[in-house]
Amino acid sequence: MSGRELVVLGTASQAPTRLRNHNGYFLRWDGDGFLFDPGEGTQRQMLLAGVASSAVTRLCLTHFHGDHCLGVPGVVQRLSLDRVAHPVRAHFPASGQEYFERLRHASVFHDVVDLREEPVDQDGVVSATADWTLEARRLDHPVEAFGYRLVEPDGRRMLPDRLARYGLAGPDVGRLQRTGLIEVGGRTVRVEEVSAPRPGQRFAFVMDTRICDAVHALADGVDMLVIESTFLDEDSALADSYGHLTARQAGVVAAVCGVRCLVLTHFSQRYGDPVRFHAEAAAVYDGEIVVAQDLMRVPFPGRRPA
Structure with missing residues (x-):
């Protein structure tokens, strides 16, 4: 099994479809497991994808719209049911503390998990170890939202x-x-x-947002960018009004920021053909493009040449 890979658990936006579950993304990073934006049904998607609850060491929420957080109760309760022995740290916008408490204690269960809340209230370093730094930046969405960036130091x-x-x-x-x-x-x-020299690797996770400086700061020079592309360019006015991106905008970001692997996701249910998202991004970006599908595994790119 790869030491670094992205496991896609869900790719829908506001409304799931027969083929797309609500959001959910698991980043396996050596001994750590980052679970990003678990939407409704994530616990079951983890089972289908072969991601054990014990693999999760970090829970990262960008914001508190339902498609990005309604899976928290099931995930937290599964951590307790499986008696996960290690601490699990939870990062989320501090302004949504009340919502996180409701989600964490949504029903009666035997709560034995060591879940350590570490809310995010400003841009900067969220957490750091000897092996990586996790950063956050505030995005441009109708509710407070943060994107995340994982950086491995050069070695x-x-x-x-x-x-x-x-x-x-x-x-x-x-x-x-x-x-x-x-x-x-x-x-x-x-x-x-x-x-x-061994160049460090970098990962960015950008969900619901309009184009803003934070998007480019998060994506700058990353090996893999997981980014929402809710709309196609024909609906760019609609995307802007709801605080979202188009596939073309995501492609431009990847091109300008020197991204190596672009993962498009968070698709509106109004579109039936995912090939159009690839074509739109490919018109402005010539790197690797992955149109995410539920239960897909995306290997992390090899290291850049020194």
Whole structure:
């Protein structure tokens, strides 16, 4: 199983269809699992997609419209039912604290999950570990909404032949990575001598919004952009009035921001043919385009060349 991949759980917008469940996106990122915008029915979609509740370590909500959050009760209760042992951190707009409390305690259940609420009230870093930083930026939607950006810092890839040349192995390699240099056989070996640059990877999740500076800031240079494309360009006036994007706008964002893989989703039920979304984005963007389908798995792109 891939260490990094996107599992699409649902791709509809306001109204689900026979082929599209409400929103839901699971990003597997090494040992972490980010569940974004679980709409109604997400618990069952996770079962169908083979995503265990124990794989979820972060719950990230962009806003509190129903198609982005009505699956929270089922997911939270499943975490308790399965007695998930690790903490699960929940990020959501702080202005919707009341709604999150209602969703979290929507019905009677034996609540044993360690769910740690970390509301978002401004642009900036939401959470950080040694391996990644999760950022948020406020979008332009009729209700407060935030997009998310996951950033892995640049690092270095150790080169086995170089390590062998200098007689480095075992704990000495870890010590070199931590300190940047080490004494071996009477000489100083620097990490640059036995490694190569390893560009960090980046992911962005942009849901309901009009075009705004935050969209471009979130998408800038990412390897994968999951972005709403609720409408086609023929309905651009309607998209703007409701605070949404078109497939063409999403394509322009990807082109301008240097995105490597563009994942289009959150489709209005008024359209029956998803091929039109691909064609519209492809007219302005020549990178990889994925028109999301329920239960699809999208492998994360390989690393950029150093």
